[in-house]
Amino acid sequence: MPYIPNTPEEQRQMLESLGLSNLADLFVDIPENLKLKRHLDLPEPLAEHQLLRHMSQLAEKNLHLDRCVSFLGAGAYDHIVPAVISHLISRGEFLTAYTPYQAEISQGVLQSIFEFQTLIANLTKMEAANASMYDGATALAEAALMACSVTNRRKVAAAANLDPQWLKILQVYLENQDIELITIGYSLDTGLIDIDSVEPNLGPDLACVLVSQPSFFGSLDDIHRIGGWIKSHKGLLVMAVDPISLGILKAPGEYGADIVVGDAGCLGNPISFGGPSVGFFAVADMKLVRKMPGRIVGQTTDRDGNIGYVLTLQAREQHIRREKATSNICTNQALNALAATIYLALLGPQGIREVAYQCLQKTAYLRRKLEAAGFRLRFKAPVFKEFVLQADWDWDEINERLLEHGYIGGFPLKRVDPNLADCVLIAVTEARTKAEMDQFVDLLRGWR
Amino acid sequence: MPYIPNTPEEQRQMLESLGLSNLADLFVDIPENLKLKRHLDLPEPLAEHQLLRHMSQLAEKNLHLDRCVSFLGAGAYDHIVPAVISHLISRGEFLTAYTPYQAEISQGVLQSIFEFQTLIANLTKMEAANASMYDGATALAEAALMACSVTNRRKVAAAANLDPQWLKILQVYLENQDIELITIGYSLDTGLIDIDSVEPNLGPDLACVLVSQPSFFGSLDDIHRIGGWIKSHKGLLVMAVDPISLGILKAPGEYGADIVVGDAGCLGNPISFGGPSVGFFAVADMKLVRKMPGRIVGQTTDRDGNIGYVLTLQAREQHIRREKATSNICTNQALNALAATIYLALLGPQGIREVAYQCLQKTAYLRRKLEAAGFRLRFKAPVFKEFVLQADWDWDEINERLLEHGYIGGFPLKRVDPNLADCVLIAVTEARTKAEMDQFVDLLRGWR
Amino acid sequence: MLLLDLSVPGRRGYALPKLDVEAIPVADLIPESFLRESDLELPELTEPEVVRYFTQLSRKNHGVDVGFYPLGSCTMKYNPRVNEDIAALPGFSRIHPRQPESTVQGALQLMYELDCFLAEAAGLAKTSLQPAAGAHGELTGLLIIKAYHKFKGEAEQRREIIIPDSAHGTNPASAQMAGFIAREIPSDPRGGVDVEALKAAVGPQTAGLMLTNPNTLGLFDENIEKIAEIIHDAGGLLYYDGANANAILGIVRPGDSGFDIVHFNLHKTFSTPHGGGGPGSGPIVVSKELVDFLPDPIVEHTDGKYHLARPKHSIGPVKAFYGNFAVMVKAYAYIRHLGAAGLKAVSENAVLNANYVMNQLKNDYHLPYDRLCMHEFVLSGKWQKEQGVSTLDIAKRLLDYGVHAPTIYFPLIVEEAIMVEPTETESKATLDAFVAAMKSIAEEAKTDPDKLKAAPTKTPVKRLDETKAARNPVLKYKRP
Amino acid sequence: MLLLDLSVPGRRGYALPKLDVEAIPVADLIPESFLRESDLELPELTEPEVVRYFTQLSRKNHGVDVGFYPLGSCTMKYNPRVNEDIAALPGFSRIHPRQPESTVQGALQLMYELDCFLAEAAGLAKTSLQPAAGAHGELTGLLIIKAYHKFKGEAEQRREIIIPDSAHGTNPASAQMAGFIAREIPSDPRGGVDVEALKAAVGPQTAGLMLTNPNTLGLFDENIEKIAEIIHDAGGLLYYDGANANAILGIVRPGDSGFDIVHFNLHKTFSTPHGGGGPGSGPIVVSKELVDFLPDPIVEHTDGKYHLARPKHSIGPVKAFYGNFAVMVKAYAYIRHLGAAGLKAVSENAVLNANYVMNQLKNDYHLPYDRLCMHEFVLSGKWQKEQGVSTLDIAKRLLDYGVHAPTIYFPLIVEEAIMVEPTETESKATLDAFVAAMKSIAEEAKTDPDKLKAAPTKTPVKRLDETKAARNPVLKYKRP
């Protein structure tokens, strides 16, 4: 049997040492009538060589991003991944370890998480960050829960121009804890939210306002105003950010955000059909740390006074507080966080600025090109790497046509807002080239 | 600049410490007129992302073995490579180390070479093996040189049914040392060599007979006779063997071979257009070891009496004996030898027997099928994983037709012997399937 | 030395292709007030330095590839490398979750088939692959229980989830996150659920029961049918915490014992690597009655095509997109490689190895439940405690033997617990070496307790001060 | 513990697909007398055990990825991992050398372009990529020299290859293998070729000169033009041992200084990994006059197609197929990534780093040639020798500092030689740490020489007994 060392002879010896005569004897505690009397109904096993063929065939049924040109974003992005990352994270010592419960032989993982916390805190300009969350969406939901816990309030307000999927997940997390979710609508002119539209007397009840910068539409909201407003009501400002954008956009810490979350999958992780990604979670104040969900690594010293790292503040966690834990996270996304850490270490400040800068410039280029070709940009607000294009088209049909030319078009917004039925969300990362964009515009222009 | 840490500021500091003001000052010893006054004429640099695209495009211009069905052998074989091997050999400690000159921090490489020596010696049933040779062909040439050195004779005889490329390389190595190469012809009926065809009075002059088992045609020679004959003249029996075949075929040690060489690329190494492969070199007697070319690792103990491994018998080598060295090998094929070692460790005796068995059975199957379809097998001798097919065809043309159906045909033998102009050499490894062979025969049958 | 200690201004480890479009001044694109003013304190290093830094870091870490890792309840089995190659195929790693379904049929087929495989292993109907880990699966399952009761109009009334005191900490934490009240019930002397206590606990307020079976003591609860009956009779649902399914593949199926919802940990039972703490994947499988409540989306197969669909009464999505797809790929490949007989052999040998080790150690360490165990067992360090040595000391001393320590101080119901899970991928020789180490530590506890208290000494750092870390938390790099 | 110690009968680490054709009794296919009778003593292990064994082994090894590796004459620079990915693409790793040329145009194009790049770097005409390593390139080059003289009818007469006493050991050994007589000439006080001695040595028997420039002292021979003139006037050819080309890329070209043949070590100068001792690749580049003598085959480009061709007077093949193709792929990618400016920066920084370290150490260790060096420099341990400490002791002590020792006792013309090559991919911080280690060792040599003689102590094994190994060689596993 693959991967099982016990030989029949060894099994015999081991059973004998237990006074048993066959493997079935090991399972006497299981009521006979519950035992499965047949094999599981699964396909015949494939030897490794056949397995590789079978899996390659399955993989070949997917059109992957190296074989087409994609303008899809809407929560997952085709960013460039430096080749060296996969080599480092696949070292057995990282790959086949678990949560660093035994710190003395887990300094590799612990120190790498400490680096992750540091770099996320520095990128966001926050005071502390945790070891990772499942993804950006669940991180946002947990941030809302934490805000309620910190403020002792049971209502939260979320910007309606947040990623609609994230909003749904938020809703799922909140409604089951009987927390009320209020959404703050966006203007159909600008795509931006208007904080004044919130019912005025709600203010003092709100645990937080949740807002993303840039918004789902790529546009930039006036966070200063929103932050000022919620703070005037002693609620928290929770921001979701694209970490890449922070190479150029104002850091949440500069806006006075209390909690910052986001998805760091775009930092050095393959896109992998949307997962595994990795979420991050950072807070502005050490006082908030003890309410923070997830693992946290702290610095300490060993018996000889040498610096070392340990899991810390575990009193918050499910192992200790059980039903009063700050969250139930146990296994998180350590390896993806490691990839993000290596990415940030490779790119450094100049590199991150450059990635952000190229996203910005290429997005601007495509917008100019499209406008010049007679297309309409739906919202006028400044955008970062995504924008909404409007045309009197069935975008699903256009996308099918694009596919024939090796292009994957944008995300049709009719799926999220009937008001935007004639719109599509287009993402442009640093991986897109001028030639690709030019041909894309040429194709679209040809179909007008 | 990629991979160069020195920043301009650091360069300045370092130059300053040397009392120099710019990088050019470092090169004052080079006569001015010799200095290149321009940049090298090379293509513009490609950023990693572009590089990957460019290289993928180049790679896509090749038809690789996962996209076709190949019956090519003739010195390189499509054997199955277990997936785990590449993961292990690419660990930085193996990949980025060099020849283990500092034994105390190179036990990983040293011990793995010791394992390689052990497994090669056991596979071939010889007394000792070295750390690796460039490939099977050069190993054979070095074996001939060693035989001359051991016997103090200047003539060697080689079977004409050796791989013709190996024979040519042998010729190149020998003629420049003024050693005479005699070839022993093969019968056009059997493909086997006839030791009686050697001029009788040559016997006592011969340093060795070089013979491969199986031959280039896949057929099995009567090594007992050949060995008996050369030994009766006090010459050495040098055998080249396919290591896979030793799972089923008699080991060279059982034939009384004095030196055994071969190509171990087929053990767990990718085929990579023929290189890097790895040669092995083994001898029957510890007395021969001190004349053996290449690196050798030996067991010893450290100060505390713990077992450890070192490069040994270096007195044979170019560093010490310089112009009297047993060979000039310095860098060899350590990583490929490591892959072969891991392969042998994974497959074990049962696995190696199974690979050999499947090669044998599948070859036999294809032969039966072809004969049943009315084709003629050129030689009647028993074969291992390769055989000669005859048909009144231009095989190059047939191969082109096969290509259109996703098949790569055999190796046309007109390239090596005009007597075999209507023949092709077909290899069948364990990687071929019944369905592939059936379709191959169907195609050929259809063109008769 | 941390990354920022090594940083030198001006170094770069990666360069993008040059910008190939005309650049516009940033200020013309984005108003000043939106731009970052503060510094961007990230390290500046070249690729060789980054490689060496992380290579060195890794060498300070233990992993399954390095040595034995009998961490109870975590199933630290061998992670086949071929599955890493497979998940890295561009056809899997380079696809966007919002691509048209026609362009990702291979991915959807894989998910659909994995769904079926897991349903078959669970003896239930349909799978959601969305949860990111076991605890996330628990939350999801509990939300389904809630939705089910709500659908039946009983949500207000059924607010309690019954959880045995042996349960994993995530169970009560998940119940809390799902807005339930966790009600703890005791274990009986054989380590199973105290059936009388359970009877007393159920009522109209009962939403369901969360159970691990084999439980965290490594014991199979023989009364499971009785338990199921009690819960079902009370109108509740049974949730199976399947993190420990390594003991039961092809042997017994949770669905057949009456469970309504199961989560599996693909990163345990199905051999996907733990990655230093993730990513995992915690799919849940539910009975026919609950399929309509599954998270959005699930994968369906109609007319030869695979597509994503929203279950009728879906609780909604619990995670962005479809879950940890790359992890699913590895688990799928594992199942295809082993087949039914292989999976059964996994469980048989996992159980054999655990019993073998348990039996060898029971004279040296207190064994609170002396009966056949499943894939793991729990010792108690209480004899050693009497000699002044704690389970923590024992664990730390094991590190000096090159072995990762078992899970300690869990489950909570065993004093000074030492929870050992050898897994099926370990050889008898490794088990024997572990037994020998444990025996010599038991001996040292008697003869040289200070050695244990000073342990570990052969590790990259010596025993670390956890109290200090928590008292004055230093959570990020501060420039010296 | 070796593999065969761990072996247990019946274990298997890999399984083939089941045989899918009807099996015939082996005896019906192959007569008994051809079949193996003896046992097949290979280890029996499962994949998890194999992985752990080799992972553990690797952890006992130093590599560039682990730490500084200033092994002189070996150019232990960073090996970019992207090139490993590229060489592993199935389009490169899964092609058969005898495929029709039409199906391997990408491979041939790559070889052709690499040929051109190397020719441009060498300032010569055409490349053979066939040699497997530097020494193999030397042999090949010398065979070309022989073929050239034979072509001119002077082979019988020209039997001597002149080699400076500073040369690498492979040079005389290669000369011997090529059937030449190696004639050694001394170095002058500046470390270069003693021009007068050279003049005295040349004559009608001279086939050529093998020279490394910069030579193994790390010094550029300023008299190179004079030397070339002397050799050429005598009717000989100049062979350039380009193993040390890391100092000269884009700075000076061997062809421009009069060399006729050059070999490059792709595994040094062009960053392909050394793999624990290979594979390497030692292409040779020759002048226009020598192209016809190149090994068979070379790659040509005509009518938009790439094909293999046999040079008119080819010496024949020196290796199976086309050389170490996968290594070429990595070197090609490296050149395309860096471009001309990048390669020049490589050499500038390699030379800067070497000079920086040399200058820092010259008061602590004897520096026999106190002048600017190129990519490496040679110290002498003679001051320490006077204190009773050998260069070997110094080297072993360095291991305790986590650094691989420099090359020692080579070149032979420097007493107690310590040959340091930092390479351009090391940071100033690493160089400074090395300098500090060397200085403290120099201090220890004075104050605590026994510490050095006992070194290393922090390595997986302590100092190994090499004499014992050679006296009574144990070259393979013997069952205890």
Ligand SMILES: Cc1ncc(COP(=O)(O)O)c(C=O)c1O
């Ligand atoms: C019994 C049990 N339940 C639940 C979990 C939680 O799983 P995860 O860590 O994947 O969230 C674990 C894992 O530690 C476990 O052992």
Ligand SMILES: Cc1ncc(COP(=O)(O)O)c(C=O)c1O
């Ligand atoms: C100067 C010099 N020449 C030749 C060689 C031989 O190269 P290789 O080891 O690739 O055969 C080396 C490498 O050690 C060298 O340093």
